[in-house]
Amino acid sequence: MKRHSVSRPRRALATGAVLAAGALALAACTPSASENGGTADPGTPSTSQTISVWHYFSDENQVQILEDYKEIFESANGGVTVENVFVPYDQLNPRLISSAASGSGPDVVVFNGADAGTLALGGALAPMTGYWDSFADAGQFPDSVVHRLDGEVYAAQGYVNLLGLWYNAEILNEIGVEPPTTLDELNDAMDAAVAAGYAGITLSGLPNSQGEWQAYPWLTAFGFDYADPQVEPLVDAFTMVQRWTESGALTREAVTWDQTVPFQTFAAGGVAFAENGNWQQGTAASTAGFEYGVVPLPIGSSGQVYLGGEGQAIGAFSANPDLAWQYLEQTYFSYDGGVIAADLVGSIPSRLDAAGDDVVTSNSLLDAFATSIANNGGNYPAPAVPAEAVADQQLEVGQIWSAVIGGQLSPEDAAQQMVDLLAGLL
The missing domain is CATH 3.40.190.10 (Periplasmic binding protein-like II)
Known part of the structure; x- marks a missing residue:
């Protein structure tokens, strides 16, 4: 038995499979995710090539995750700009709900996963059922990290803490x-x-x-x-x-x-x-x-x-929900995105394949938590x-x-x- 230490960042993860996604065409702009059932249709890119990501991270390594994701997405999608916007933890939910009330808000929301229902009821999140149902890798995610309300998927967690x-x-x-x-x-x-x-x-x-x-x-x-x-x-x-x-x-x-x-x-x-x-x-x-x-x-x-940690969702009044979904798909919900979170802060990738990566399995501490996710992971809060x-x-x-x-x-x-x-x- 030996003492373990936190793994150091491996910035090379920005290459490989995620960068290969650069060949994908950006989806057409639609007024809201729900109007097309939340399903992205490849076509002419939107005139808006900037997406905003609201978050509450102040820890250096957590902020670095966002910077790595920004680099990944911008490199894979030429001409797109990701703006990471810090909002203090205790102000994020009120600002999201008040912005939604005025018909505005971010493209992507990164929030305390337990608040998914509160934010959905407050009108701050867009249903992303169609996106999720057509997501080729959705089967890699246990149902316990997918947040639903009244049959609609409103958020998922790319990684968890437990x-x-x-x-x-x-x-x-x-x-x-x-x-x-x-x-x-x-x-x-x-x-x-x-x-x-x-x-x-x-x-x-x-x-x-x-x-x-x-x-x-x-x-x-x-x-x-x-x-x-x-x-x-x-x-x-x-x-x-x-x-x-x-x-x-x-x-x-x-x-x-x-x-x-x-x-x-x-x-x-x-x-x-x-x-x-x-x-x-x-x-x-x-x-x-x-x-x-x-x-x-x-x-x-x-x-x-x-299974705690942050949830990720599309803002209810995103100017480009298709592009917001592509950001989530290529960062938080990707294999490499999960490994980055594990490498930088020790969060466990929700994806079952990413949870089997060496950065997790070679660390006996993280491996024990990954086992818990597979065998005993439960939605937070309880679905009932x-x-x-x-x-x-x-x-x-x-x-x-x-x-x-x-x-x-x-x-x-x-x-x-x-x-x-x-x-x-x-």
Whole structure:
């Protein structure tokens, strides 16, 4: 076992198959994606050869992804200009919706994937069902990364971020256990870690959407489903979590932790496991003074891990939706585009073929997350939750999750309260 570091950029990826797309003719301009069913028809290029891409990225490597995509698309499509437009995270959704109300907005939108329903209901996204249905590589994408509303495809995710089970290899070696593959193995390993004087696991118990994000895998591992909320699986899940707090495996301080603090605590040493994401590679490489690794969360066949990260869509009032779709097809939704995201920031390509690229499979950390996508990946937010109820659902479940960890609610009371609350939302 060895310590892993974040891969360095491989700018040569801008060549090859994606550049070969330069032979494709640009599609004709149409007033909206829905008027032609979202299907691009090759023809005379639009007089508008500029497309705008709104995003909220400020991280250097995330911005570099956009610059690489700009270079790819402009090189493959002579005379086209891509304008990347930064909008602060907390301003992006309001600006998109207000722009749509006035009949304007970007050609391409890169946004928090969980907000696809909100933005679609707000009139900010164009249906792209026709484009997606005629996309030759659509079959490479699991359905869990395709965002639909009322039967229409509004967005997809070219890459995803998700949770896995980080482990301290030195602690596991000391207590004589292997990285767990089942919940029983995980619970036994945490008992052994606590008996040896270590903490068992770190995670977020914040009473908001972050808490719900981290609760979801454990709830679904016992069979919970938003499509049919039942008390019994929730009682089982909450009982397990309270057993963690009662044994000392999980500190009740987790109710104040976002996803950053638990990983910093894990990286400082003295903790066997951390439920955290692929985006923590850099922190692990620079901070952890021990050997570590990642395995998929051991949540069985029913368990699901939300596939987070950014969604990509066509703006509802794009001046050239055909060109916007070609941009998405040749960048975010392409094989090389997925590999670029993995190489620069450690995000996992949604495309199954790109997830098998060496940049992922040669990194055992990323490979574990890719396995989770294939076996346990789930839509974020859960499809059974109406788009207009997502914010309330995430808050309510996050608050109950926090109360269970903090000991304010018994497993039975928490389960019944959650089912009752969801009945009014779903």
